[in-house]
Amino acid sequence: MSGDTKGSREAQSSSDAELANEINMMSRVNIQAWAETPGNLDALKAKGGNALATFTRKWEKFGLEPKMLKVLTEDQPTDQPTNKAPAFISQQAASVPPPAPESMDIVYLTQAEYSMGTEFNTLRTRLIQDPMVHSESHTGPWVEVCVGRDPETRKMRVVRLPAKLVPILPEQVIHYRGSVIMDKQAVRKEDVVIGGKRHGYIFDRFYEYNGKKYARCCLVDDRVHQAGLIYQKVINPKTRRAEARLKRIPGGGDDPAYQVIGAKEQDYRDLKRLYERYFLGSNDRGMDDPALGKLIDEYIPERSSLSL
Numbered sequence: 001m002s003g004d005t006k007g008s009r010e011a012q013s014s015s016d017a018e019l020a021n022e023i024n025m026m027s028r029v030n031i032q033a034w035a036e037t038p039g040n041l042d043a044l045k046a047k048g049g050n051a052l053a054t055f056t057r058k059w060e061k062f063g064l065e066p067k068m069l070k071v072l073t074e075d076q077p078t079d080q081p082t083n084k085a086p087a088f089i090s091q092q093a094a095s096v097p098p099p100a101p102e103s104m105d106i107v108y109l110t111q112a113e114y115s116m117g118t119e120f121n122t123l124r125t126r127l128i129q130d131p132m133v134h135s136e137s138h139t140g141p142w143v144e145v146c147v148g149r150d151p152e153t154r155k156m157r158v159v160r161l162p163a164k165l166v167p168i169l170p171e172q173v174i175h176y177r178g179s180v181i182m183d184k185q186a187v188r189k190e191d192v193v194i195g196g197k198r199h200g201y202i203f204d205r206f207y208e209y210n211g212k213k214y215a216r217c218c219l220v221d222d223r224v225h226q227a228g229l230i231y232q233k234v235i236n237p238k239t240r241r242a243e244a245r246l247k248r249i250p251g252g253g254d255d256p257a258y259q260v261i262g263a264k265e266q267d268y269r270d271l272k273r274l275y276e277r278y279f280l281g282s283n284d285r286g287m288d289d290p291a292l293g294k295l296i297d298e299y300i301p302e303r304s305s306l307s308l
Contacts, residue, residue, distance in 0.1 A: 019044075019051040023058060031058055122206040123168050123219055130164040138162040168207075168219060170262025174229055176203040176216045177259055178249045188216055192228035194278065199225060209261050217261070227275040230258040244275045246291040256291040268292055 026034060034040055035055075044052055127143050143163035150157055176188045188203040207217040220226050232247045247257040260267060272292075 017050060020054040023051060023054045026058065031055075035059075122208065123173055123217060125165045126168055126219065127163045128166055130162050133162040133164075135160075135162050141165065170207070170209045171260065171267070172219055172221045173207045173209075173214075173217050173261045174201075174203070174220050174226060175207070175214045175259045175261050176218075176257065177255065178216075178252070178257055182249065182251055186216075190229055192225050194224065194228065201225075201229065207261060214261060223271065224274055224278055226260060227271040228279060230256070230260065231272060231275040231279070233280060242280050244272050244280060246295065248291055254290040254294055256295045259295060268295070 023031065023034075044055060127141055129143055130138075141163050142160045144158050144160055147157050147159055149155065178188070180186050186204075190201050190203070192199045192201070201218045201220060203216040203218040205217050205219070207214045220229060230246060231244045233242050234245045235241070236243050249255045249257045260271070263271075
């Protein structure tokens with residue numbers, strides 16, 4: 001007799017666990033339809049246990065009608081005859097359609113995840129080495145520097161150095177002014193060759209400055225590299241000499257292709273001198289640059305042209 005009682009208890013416990021698992025996997029629409037099916041709530045109330053607790057938790061989570069939970073807690077007979085139509089029939093006759101089920105293709109993000117994504121794509125801060133901090137007492141952040149390969153294992157040797165976060169200045173950011181449609185690509189790539197070594201830069205970040213958000217920006221902290229990016233070498237047809245000119249947008253006439261955010265007139269003059277020093281010969285000289293005048297006119301509107 002005791003064995004039969006023990007077996008019945010185990011079967012009831014297994015049935016309760018299966019029902020609780022089934023309720024836990026239900027969506028908002030499914031659990032509402034299941035509750036409105038005649039007989040389900042009566043069986044759930046008689047069973048109790050984990051299934052009842054799971055149903056109550058899911059019902060409150062979805063924010064459904066709280067009166068349905070009172071039916072499970074009140075000690076009233078549910079088998080009395082009534083003249084009221086079942087709830088699912090009333091819902092079908094209502095003029096307001098039920099809400100559509102949630103799409104399986106939607107992924108909900110938290111505010112922290114969304115903010116983190118915008119930070120990854122926007123130039124705000126950067127890590128630089130901090131020589132004033134002892135590595136023994138430093139807890140982070142760190143910057144990793146490759147120092148070559150191990151001669152025996154041929155593995156890369158990387159040193160972790162103490163670092164600190166510093167804000168990115170607008171004078172260190174170059175903005176590509178071309179449109180995505182005209183350029184036929186959303187990400188702009190440019191190379192600078194100095195001393196036989198090629199340095200690549202990709203313009204795929206955002207930068208906010210003076211309340212405006214610039215797209216397709218790149219962090220370039222080296223002034224010589226900035227000069228190599230925004231200027232190019234052209235041959236004057238009259239003098240047959242190489243001269244420095246601002247790069248143009250393809251198909252944009254004299255519109256300059258690149259802009260140093262936060263730079264002034266003197267900054268563009270200095271960058272042109274750097275380009276002539278590092279990228280041109282000693283016998284080359286400057287010439288009038290309409291694109292440079294058009295770019296500086298944005299900062300000094302009263303000036304109509306500029307000659308260097």
